[in-house]
Amino acid sequence: MAERAEPVITPALVAGLGAAALVAALSLGTVAVVAWAAVSPMRLGAGDWAAVKFTLSQALVSAALSTALAVPVARALARRQFRGRGLLVTLLGAPFILPVIVAVLGLLAVWGRGGLISAVLVHFGLAPLSIYGFRGVVLAHVFFNLPLATRLLLQGWQRVPGEHFLLAAQLGMSSRDINRVIERPILRAVLPGAFATIFLLCVTSFAVALTLGGGPRATTIELAIYQAFRFDFDMGRAALLALMQFSIGLGAAVLAWRLARDAAQDPGLGRAVRRWDCLHPLSRAGDVAILGAVSLFLLAPLAMVGLRGVMGLGLLDAGVLAALMRSVIVALMSAGLTLALALALGAAVARRRAGRMAPWIESAGHLSLAASPMVIGTGLFILLYPFVDPAAVALAVTALVNAVMSLPFALRALVPAMRHVQSVEGALADSLDMGGWARFRLVTWPVIRPAAGFATGLAAALSMGDLGVVALFADPDAATLPLYLYRLMGSYQMTAASGAALLLVVSSLALFAAFDRWGRATG
């Protein structure tokens, strides 16, 4: 008899609903606040439809390329064990957590008119490279999002039990057979979600799209929102554009759900993964070439940020350390909050009797992907201003908003792991009548710890690098590091700003690596 999914009210469900409500209030509620504050009727301008069109087309191409390229990279990483692999995986994740302006200047140092490649071309009497335009936007978005796509796909591979590959080897399967029998179903399960996530990240892009897009052709919805706020002070239009962004997000999410097929959750016995099918030198050479090329693509701009930053480090004064401290505190608060929210949502979603509410709770956690940071910030400002001094709550609000912005990525990592625990250990734990804290501590936590470490690290690093809403609430004496960096640049201090950028990259990566290692440490 089919088990009917009846929602049962438990503390886990209540916590999950609470977390979902918080995210919904921050992302959708702030749109309502902005719309409510509007004086003029809500309507879109002529240029707004062009913005929608451009936003969709660049996001589709960027997301398609990022995920397509991530397949061979994740496959090569999943198949190979080598010294420094962990470090490489961490470093390859760096572009995703870079502050926009740092990443753009790093990219231009390689691909720009004054960059490395152009320098070589000019040396041989050729014209310098021109990347500005649609391809520039796509290049930058692939640079940012290929690491995330790789990481999301890699998680899919890592959920395949080692026994499957042992069995495949015993059956004499070739790499091609394994691809058909094991790897394709994994991709089928994870690719749509990864695609939708990256698509939405590219939808909400603004400064990257504008700078590399080469002009007003490259106007995205987020830029139109920005314009509505500061150029026209037309909050009705801003709210309408934000709603449009949400509808695109909803469309992408629905499509991803329909396409995704859940891979069979096979518990396995925890055997280490070994791949007997990849020992051929040719297959090895192929993987080495793929990993080499992607490392060069992702790490060369970072290396340029590092090189230019070293010169600027000497120009920094004590103010930068105070800003760094503030950013670290915000990042830690934000990461802790992300983890708490993700666990609450994950527990509600992964319950055996999650019922029909589960998809709603899970998608609520992803709402912030399609949210406009400008609208969230302004909405919160309108709400809080009558009651508190914005500067007094600047860091707390920044931590909260950053936490909600990182939540979708944390959920991507945690929810599959929590479902996995439920499917593997759930029956045994139930039969032992184990529940609550004991069950979480003894059964769930040991299994999800790596995913939790990764999610927390990612949230901390994203918070470090994000200018976020702090600029709207800022207290001039309490800048975070990204805001400090922007202030340096705004005061002609470009060399010092490169130093601050290097500091930001190193500290973000260090935070990420620390949590990631903590997750993977045994004991």
Add this chain to the structure above:
Amino acid sequence: MIRISLMAAGLALTLSGASTAAEKPVLNVYTYDSFASDWGPGPKVEKAFEAICDCDLKFTTAGDGAALLARVQLEGKRSKADVVLGLDTNLTARAAKSGLFAAHGITPKNLAVPGGWNDPLFLPFDWGYFAFVYDKTRLKTVPHSFRELAAAPDSLKIVIEDPRSSTPGLGLLLWVKAAYGDKAPEIWKGLAPHILTVTKGWSEAYGMFLKGEADMVLSYTTSPAYHLIAENDDSKAAAIFDEGHYMQIEVAGKMATAPHPALADKFLKFMMSEKFQSLIPTTNWMYPAVALKDGLPKGFAAPIPADKALIMSPEAAQAARDAALAEWQSALSQ
């Protein structure tokens, strides 16, 4: 024991310090980020004014002039701001219409702003000319008008700021409009092949220029003075255009709802004084609004003659902006 008494003494000092600070009225000045930053005029202005006002000057910042106005509009009549410093004349029509500002009642003396001044709500604190800045060691054939720039080989690239998100970007839009009127779309079409890209703000554009990405960048005629005075680097120069240069006049105003109107008046008077004005050139890298006793600092080029100054009145700028933006967008989107 000693440590405890020291701590107690320290605590007592901090507390007493806090209480005297609390007795002093707090003057809230809203300004843009770079004005209040450690490298801007803010810290020195604060020190100088607190020495004479028996008050505590507190800055609150927003990203730039347009963000500043949006912030004050969001706060509305509940705002605790006394003075808003850092709007420019392209924004003041909107600011005046908001009804949030009060008349300053000051007649400035020794004014050095070309074209004079008679705005009852806002007072100028500095000004400058927009200009394309280049590197003398890299660019040999320098264009001296928009038409020459348009006629230059396509390999000459400029980077400009987006008028929708940046005040210099809006300045350029009005510059072309003021110089060419109905012919502005034609000029933009001519400039299009030279526009490498459009950035969100001045920092991104100037950063890209310094990294060698473009030959020229939209900035100010005073930018080379920064490199000369602060970095001892004389390689940067501003191209002087025959059409004349659009001005940015930065202004401050008193809020109608100012909690400390008398202090706000005192601050605005101080703003027009030698003490404040002499800080401007080498911290905000703009021309002072009042003629300084000792003239401009060494290394600061004299401003181009006043008959070359272009500017639209606040009302004209407000009226021209939407149509000019549409022309700009359509010319650059082809």
